[in-house]
Amino acid sequence: MDKRGDRRRRAAGTTRPRAAASDPSAGHGRLRIWIRRLFLWGVALALLAALFLGIAVAFAARSLPSFYQLQATQNAQTIVVRARDGTVIVELGPSYGEWLSSGEIPDVMKDAMIAVEDRRFYSHPGVDPYGLARALYTSITDDRRVSATSTITQQLARNVFLNSNRTLDRKLREAILALALEWKFSKQQILELYLNKVYFGGGAYGIDSASRKFFSHPGTELSVAEAAIIAGLVKAPSRYSPTADVDAAVARAEVVLRLMQEQGFISPAQASVDVSAVRLKEDPSQNSVRYFTDWALPQLDLLLPETFEPIEVWTTIDVGMQAAASAAIKSHAPGGAQGALVSLDRDGAILALVGGTDYVQTNYNRATNAMRQPGSSWKLFVYLAALEAGYKPEDRVVDTPVTIGGWSPRNSSGRNSGETNLRTAFAYSINTVAAQLGNEVGFGTVASMARRFGITSPITTNPSMVLGTNEVRLIDMTRAFAALSAGGASVEPYGIVKVTSSGGEVLYRHEQQRSTQLIPDYVTAGILDLLQAAVQTGTGRAAQIGRPVAGKTGTTSSNKDGYFVGFSSGITTGVWMGRDDNRAVGGLQGGRAPAQAFAAYMRYAVKDRPIEEFQTELKLPEWQTEPDDEYLYGDPDDYYYVDEQGNLIEPGRGVGPLEDGIVLPGSGRPAPDDDGGRSPIPPPARRAVPAPPAPPVGRGEDGEPQAVDDNFLDRALGRQREPAPPPPDGLPRR
Known part of the structure; x- marks a missing residue:
């Protein structure tokens, strides 16, 4: 078509749409523009x-600051920890050793640190874009949090200028400071600052201090294996400390050696060095109180604002009790087994805490961190639920084989004793009775009771839970028993009384939390009765100390765990024994070594306290002391009743139960909801109504007819009357 033809068609109004309007290339063009x-x-x-x-x-x-200013500045905090009497129990603070210049630091130490912490140290500008991108990709593809991507320069910026808070603002400032450090200082200066300032655990800052602490020689003499151990500490100084867990330190060092070989820093022969053969320096200053400080001091991050000034921490620990607790665990723990102990005052103050038999050998805190089965000591919650539901220590129960949901518990004695009472069943830890009680009150009710008393670990509600198959922490079980020592009121364990600055200013002071009553008084009295019987005559006899003690033993299947938790004179103590690998321990039972360790410690702990008797007298609520309504309404024979059809029934002529299930006089049948007085729901009141005027059945002294006979009036008014003369002829005797 020529242009003239187009013009003619436009003039005639018959122009066809341009082909470009439907051309896909037009859309592509707009996309390219955007x-x-x-x-x-x-x-x-x-x-x-x-x-x-x-x-x-x-x-x-x-x-x-300049390089020399940074070299002279040390900003680590010193902490003095004191016992309740002011005695210094440990001093925690920085140890820096000698400053080593870049030329004095062994090359193997530099290579080890770069291999494990920042393999692109010499090529990035302070922030590693490749490492950050890889971490983000891994997080997206593996649905995990962004892993640590801090370079050595970023770590130096954080250690010198910032804190360890995991916030976006802190990470941005860290990145800017890292870039600034790279701008101002050389790589060698940055590495020198880092290796002299990084924290290696145990109060050691810098490689010279770490070398002297762990290997007893200066940092200039580090071997390949020693350098690998030190480099491996940066990721987690406490977890990989060779004085705390040798196996973990060796395993981490082997990872460092493998990375060094992969990156060409060492030969295969050097990488195969026996790290376990490295001789470690013994640290006699470590003792069992470090289990307590390891638990208590991290709480300072929550209790105090960020500060680097020296502080003094005043704790609840009793020095004498701590020593007695440590000795009791060491002397009674079976060979190859570990032990732990927690002791609380009635307000929750921790008087002693032992997390193992030897802190130097292993600093794993079994008192606060280990999750182990409590065995029959868990029955505390079963019997609390039963007592709250209406059981009493004297109530009769039957030790007989039972099967619940396909589960058939057996007694440790291998036999059943038949009919007994609740007190004896608890004292001798009869499993079949505990199973029946748990089934009756409900396994969920037992779990709720445990939660009420401070158990925070997961709880399953299968039938076997009544025998203590749920794993718990020793400190939580001790807290639960401490609530009973406190009269059924909640107890919150605490270890720090106050924190002061070096000048004496109080930075924090513990305030006693408001206590909550967990159970009624009658339940407290009932459980104290049972707990005392367990020590006096039952499985906990080894825990006797010459004064009233209440407690409960616990032993798990195959003797893997032994438990005893009890209290006397306001002090509650829990003891656990077993192996870390959860293997069986021959002869381990809660009533033996744990109860004996409890007694050995408690004899010292309560020696200066007055003897306290337990209040076991039951003051039952009305719904238990009044099983029916005769107390309120008198003799049912003295009332008229309305039957199901609405008929008025004369006194003493009841014909059957009312529709609410209450037995009327003369029915001769028990109420369908009668459970022997153990139901937690009070029996419903009878629908009794005062008797309306009845036909004349006699005459009073004035000769007028009376509505009720004299016998009823005498009983109602408490009058004594002479025997009545024979009634007139024609009148029946009532």
């Missing part, structure tokens, strides 16, 4: 961000 615009905007924003970043880094670099 992509070009977005690209240009992205470049502009990136340039703007780079400009701002450059300005921020430049300002940060100008404000940084």
